Amino acid sequence: MKGLLIIYGNRPREMVKKLLYEIDPVKELSKNSIIGLKPNLVLAKPATSGATTSPEIAAGIIEYLQERGLFNIHIMEGSWVGDSTKRAYKVCGYENIAQRYKVTLIDLKDDLGVNAQFLGETFKVCETINQVDYLINLPVLKGHCQTKLTCALKNLKGCIPDSEKRRFHSLGLHKPIAYLNGIIKANLHIVDGVMGDLTFEEGGNPVEMGRIIAGTDPVLVDSYVAELMGYEISEVKHVQIAHKIGLGQLYNEDTSIQEIDRENMPAVTIKPGHKVKHLAKWINENQACSPCYGSLIHALDKLDDMGLLRAFTGKISIGRGYKDSSIDGIGIGICTNKFSHNIAGCPPRAKDIVKHLENVIKNA
Numbered sequence: 001m002k003g004l005l006i007i008y009g010n011r012p013r014e015m016v017k018k019l020l021y022e023i024d025p026v027k028e029l030s031k032n033s034i035i036g037l038k039p040n041l042v043l044a045k046p047a048t049s050g051a052t053t054s055p056e057i058a059a060g061i062i063e064y065l066q067e068r069g070l071f072n073i074h075i076m077e078g079s080w081v082g083d084s085t086k087r088a089y090k091v092c093g094y095e096n097i098a099q100r101y102k103v104t105l106i107d108l109k110d111d112l113g114v115n116a117q118f119l120g121e122t123f124k125v126c127e128t129i130n131q132v133d134y135l136i137n138l139p140v141l142k143g144h145c146q147t148k149l150t151c152a153l154k155n156l157k158g159c160i161p162d163s164e165k166r167r168f169h170s171l172g173l174h175k176p177i178a179y180l181n182g183i184i185k186a187n188l189h190i191v192d193g194v195m196g197d198l199t200f201e202e203g204g205n206p207v208e209m210g211r212i213i214a215g216t217d218p219v220l221v222d223s224y225v226a227e228l229m230g231y232e233i234s235e236v237k238h239v240q241i242a243h244k245i246g247l248g249q250l251y252n253e254d255t256s257i258q259e260i261d262r263e264n265m266p267a268v269t270i271k272p273g274h275k276v277k278h279l280a281k282w283i284n285e286n287q288a289c290s291p292c293y294g295s296l297i298h299a300l301d302k303l304d305d306m307g308l309l310r311a312f313t314g315k316i317s318i319g320r321g322y323k324d325s326s327i328d329g330i331g332i333g334i335c336t337n338k339f340s341h342n343i344a345g346c347p348p349r350a351k352d353i354v355k356h357l358e359n360v361i362k363n364a
């Protein structure tokens with residue numbers, strides 16, 4: 001597959017199946033192939049918290065694989081050092097998935113690991129991963145306090161023993177995360193962007209982004225996600241390092257992007273957490289789609305971090321309810337294209353919103 005494939009909606013099982021039938025990535029695989037699914041179950045919190053991969057995404061992938069005659073399917077994860085993977089499997093709905101589809105759950109914390117080398121550096125990785133013929137990485141689109149974002153590249157940190165996870169932190173995370181992807185290479189990355197988190201990998205401030213993103217290049221996936229979340233690639237070190245050591249291409253305006261179901265962009269549905277509620281004070285929302293609203297929330301969070309929001313007393317309008325309204329004010333997306341200040345896109349990226357609002361606020 002070339003570039004990225006994006007599907008919009010809020011029904012992960014149906015969305016991911018439709019997306020997989022579009023690219024049909026396993027058609028060459030033999031029926032005995034061992035398939036690994038690596039979700040993000042960093043801790044035992046349901047996907048509605050923004051922290052973990054929706055079990056409905058795993059369900060949709062398993063249905064697709066089984067319909068393709070592939071039944072040797074294993075879900076594998078090692079939660080973070082402070083939590084139990086087995087508890088996460090239960091709380092996050094994966095025990096039910098395993099029973100319903102007769103697939104196995106592997107706790108990578110039970111795997112002591114083996115040494116592997118990349119560019120002269122040694123890392124300990126779980127041996128189980130080496131036995132997989134086709135690995136599907138299922139990260140969540142979310143913020144991270146140290147690495148800015150956690151997505152395709154960082155999700156593979158669940159495939160190393162706990163002792164190695166601690167060592168990664170002592171090494172500052174950026175370089176070891178990038179290098180780990182030189183050792184463990186997932187065949188396909190499917191990002192749960194239906195529900196992610198604004199700032200922390202442990203969730204708590206869920207943000208609906210209304211989409212699933214697929215790609216075979218983790219650097220391309222993560223650099224695209226960085227822009228969706230309002231970051232310049234220069235701000236996300238582990239993605240930059242992974243690109244420099246030849247693990248993938250950075251997203252740019254020429255990247256091939258195929259979008260499915262743009263006309264089905266879902267509305268915002270969740271009750272906001274504390275931080276999202278705070279940022280929503282600057283928003284006038286009228287029938288906004290969640291991919292659009294999610295971009296604006298990420299952009300406002302970035303502007304807040306830059307110290308620009310405190311002095312800003314205006315409101316930003318967003319949503320289909322503003323179509324054809326000629327208003328003197330700031331509007332987000334094509335629905336507000338008759339506003340005096342409009343940030344184009346449908347949905348726009350947080351990076352573009354940040355750039356535009358930064359100028360407006362600074363010149364106010």
Ligand code: SF4
Nearest residue numbers: 289292333334335346
């Ligand atoms: S610009 Fe309008 S139609 Fe497009 S994503 Fe935003 S709210 Fe939805």
